[in-house]
Amino acid sequence: MSTEAVARSPSAALRARLPHPIVDADAHVLEGEFVLRDFIKQVGGARLLERFEETRKTKRTAPHRRMFWAAPSGKFTLDRATAMLPRLYRERLGEAGVDFAVVYTTYGLDVMQMQDDELRPAVCRALNMMYAEMFRDVGDRLTPSAMIPMHTPAEAIRELEFAVKELGLKSATIASEVRRPVPEVLRDAPHLARFTQRVYSLTIDSPHDYDPFWAKCVELKVAPTAHSGSQTTARRQSHSNFVYNRLGSFGVGGEHLCRSMFLGGVPKRFPALNVGFLEGGVAWACALYNDLFEFWEKRNVDWLKEHMDPAKLDMDLMAQMFERWGDARLTPDYIRAHPDLYNAKLDEDRSRLDDFAACGIAKEEDIRDLFVPNFYFGCEADDRMTACAFDSRLNHMGAKLKAVFSSDIGHWDVPDMTRVLTDAWKLVERKLITEDDFEAFTFRNPVMLHARMNPDFFKGTAVESDVTRLLAEPSATRQAGAA
Numbered sequence: 001m002s003t004e005a006v007a008r009s010p011s012a013a014l015r016a017r018l019p020h021p022i023v024d025a026d027a028h029v030l031e032g033e034f035v036l037r038d039f040i041k042q043v044g045g046a047r048l049l050e051r052f053e054e055t056r057k058t059k060r061t062a063p064h065r066r067m068f069w070a071a072p073s074g075k076f077t078l079d080r081a082t083a084m085l086p087r088l089y090r091e092r093l094g095e096a097g098v099d100f101a102v103v104y105t106t107y108g109l110d111v112m113q114m115q116d117d118e119l120r121p122a123v124c125r126a127l128n129m130m131y132a133e134m135f136r137d138v139g140d141r142l143t144p145s146a147m148i149p150m151h152t153p154a155e156a157i158r159e160l161e162f163a164v165k166e167l168g169l170k171s172a173t174i175a176s177e178v179r180r181p182v183p184e185v186l187r188d189a190p191h192l193a194r195f196t197q198r199v200y201s202l203t204i205d206s207p208h209d210y211d212p213f214w215a216k217c218v219e220l221k222v223a224p225t226a227h228s229g230s231q232t233t234a235r236r237q238s239h240s241n242f243v244y245n246r247l248g249s250f251g252v253g254g255e256h257l258c259r260s261m262f263l264g265g266v267p268k269r270f271p272a273l274n275v276g277f278l279e280g281g282v283a284w285a286c287a288l289y290n291d292l293f294e295f296w297e298k299r300n301v302d303w304l305k306e307h308m309d310p311a312k313l314d315m316d317l318m319a320q321m322f323e324r325w326g327d328a329r330l331t332p333d334y335i336r337a338h339p340d341l342y343n344a345k346l347d348e349d350r351s352r353l354d355d356f357a358a359c360g361i362a363k364e365e366d367i368r369d370l371f372v373p374n375f376y377f378g379c380e381a382d383d384r385m386t387a388c389a390f391d392s393r394l395n396h397m398g399a400k401l402k403a404v405f406s407s408d409i410g411h412w413d414v415p416d417m418t419r420v421l422t423d424a425w426k427l428v429e430r431k432l433i434t435e436d437d438f439e440a441f442t443f444r445n446p447v448m449l450h451a452r453m454n455p456d457f458f459k460g461t462a463v464e465s466d467v468t469r470l471l472a473e474p475s476a477t478r479q480a481g482a483a
Helices: 003-008 010-017 033-060 074-084 086-096 119-134 153-166 183-188 190-195 211-220 242-246 249-263 283-299 301-308 315-325 332-337 364-371 384-390 417-429 435-451 464-472 474-482
Strands: 023-028 100-104 142-147 171-174 178-180 198-200 224-226 275-277 375-379 402-405
Touching (some): 010 086, 010 417, 023 375, 023 402, 033 119, 074 086, 086 142, 142 153, 153 211, 224 249, 249 275, 249 283, 283 301, 283 364, 283 384, 375 384, 384 417, 384 435
Parallel strands (some): 023 100, 100 142, 142 171, 224 275, 275 375, 375 402
16 A cells, blocks of 8 residues: 555544554455356366356346446546455555455355355355455455355355365355245246245244254354345345345345344354344344344243233123123124134144244343344444444343444445545544444454454454454453353
8 A cells, every 4th residue: 555545545544543453344356257257167167157157147137126337436446446356455455444354255145046056056166266366365454255055054064164174264155045936836837936936044944954054163163144135035126226126135134144043042052153244234133132122021931821821811801891892793792702813822832832942031131142242243334323233222231232344345335445434433423432332343343253253363464463462351251252
């Protein structure tokens, strides 16, 4: 980074005043498809490359308004080149005020939902091989995140092991959900199946048990980070308006995964597992966290049995009220003849009343202790709602959720990378968060997302000494000890 560039960069000037490094939890690479083709051919040969080309043609004709004009241009052309060239990326990272960045896919956001069960894992592998080669010489400032296909636990485990053990990658990108054709259509009218879709959770009511994959993440010391939204699903299928499709998409995807993992008991069974939910902000997570308390208060099994059991309905009192306040239709005889009104479900299976059974919630503190330590939420620099994460007055039990600074450098919403850190700093200037919150947002939380599981994640990087000091602090030791 030249002295002149530093002088022009507001973010570099801000970084120089801060007493801590800046770790970017979610920057992006812009892949060259012409290069990816070579790796696909290396993985699967000419036959698979030909299938890949056919898939690309089909995608372009899909009735869905896709992202367009999605990377910097004009006077920001240098930023587009930066996101494509890791050595230039490394050179200019300081202009963004960033000391170290985890770099995520752009191309692979679509690959994660490919329906071809041979092509999907092959393209993920090709991307990972390409990333390992591209970022080989810049590991002190940048590290790429591996693409992990999630349609089955077996394919996920295979690629995670390859990415970590063979390629040396340290971060993993997963989809927040699995999309498949509707099974009945696939069976009865396979030629129409591609026009249908069913969305599956990775936990609740999933056709697969993903616990072996979560266990493998813990074994390999990798925090899975979900980086996919809900575009192309039913409520985001406009063929004419991209913004309509994109608004809230990553938040919806993250909420779906987080909700299913929590109620599916994943944090209970795997307390060492960190999970990141990227690019959707944290406002949805604050809503989910607080909703869990409010739902548990009225839907915990003890409350249900005491106050909602239809068998305890006082029919004599009901008949008296209908006698006094009813009419020709709402009579005492009517209510006695219909005791199962209003979803009473007198035949409900009482062994399945507890929707919180998998996560083992016995008291309010259990919600906090399973949610707050394990989940991290990627927030872009200009996201005003990041402040919700740090508002202990708002969140039940005074919690502060783990928002992580996620620049999104390389994409349309960051046309000027030299202003990304100053955009985030506006939260401090407007007194929406404190300087200590800002340090947590831009340093402590992004570090602990990965280092809580892998204390060596930042070894050999530009921030190694600062991370070592952070991990030596008593609060960080307690967090790491939970792993």
